[in-house]
Amino acid sequence: MPTENRTEDAPPAGENLARPATSHVANRPAERFLEPWRFVLVATAILLAIPCGIAAAAPGWSGAELGCLICLAIFVAAFTLRSKESK
Numbered sequence: 145m146p147t148e149n150r151t152e153d154a155p156p157a158g159e160n161l162a163r164p165a166t167s168h169v170a171n172r173p174a175e176r177f178l179e180p181w182r183f184v185l186v187a188t189a190i191l192l193a194i195p196c197g198i199a200a201a202a203p204g205w206s207g208a209e210l211g212c213l214i215c216l217a218i219f220v221a222a223f224t225l226r227s228k229e230s231k
Contacts, residue, residue: 179227181227182222182223185218185219185221185222186219186222188218189215189216189218189219189222190215190219192211192214192215192218193211193212193215193216193219195211196208196211196212196215197212199211200212
């Protein structure tokens, strides 16, 4: 029966655990914050929401509310759709 109680992935007790803070990032390729097509969707949603939002402030139901909902859908789609590279 072994006297030492440790798992396979645990380092030995005397091993130095210090490593550079960027060691886990060094092997990954550079990632962009927003892919170009996502940036276009976000910019379109924001630019269309400005005039629709101003007109939607008027009382009553009009097409501006529908425009605001479409802009919201575009904004949500920019962050929920998966790109071909990530599949």
